[in-house]
Amino acid sequence: MTMPTKAQIFEHWMDWLDRSGFDWGEPCCWACKRHFDTKHDLKKASANRLEIIKNWEKAPLQRCHIIARQFGGEDIPENLFLMCKSCHDRAPKTKSREAFLNWVERQDYTTLIQEDILRELRSFELLDRIDDVNEILTDKALMKRFFSNSGVHMNQTKGGSEITLSSIFVQIAEELNRRS
């Protein structure tokens, strides 16, 4: 059996996505709900069903098995789920559809971002200097300089360009060192 396309998988899950509060016109990860800027959003409001379905083919999402292949999970739309690379790497390899969907329900992009920020704070030993960090974060002129000093990274997960958190935090740490 050949692997279904992302468009075929989306078509199978359309009603579930709608009930779960997803917007058909804005492709995102079905686990953490991470969006891809507006690059992959449907541009025209009047798109027909076929255009909506085809639009999901281009989004930087991966096809993930619900019941893992090694447990007999098939390459059929009902056993496949569209997720970002980061969620795909973290997803449970399970025999149980219920367990998989339970995990999906608990994923949340905000938590992932907070964890990323915490990791940077920890690595620069800034956890007990949150107030100082906040002061810098709200200094617009300084932040503007930090951003202009930072190179752009092509994000492997989102498929777009971005400035990495570490580029900013390394400068925050340097600034705080200068001040103390």
Ligand SMILES: [Zn+2]
């Ligand atoms: Zn995700």
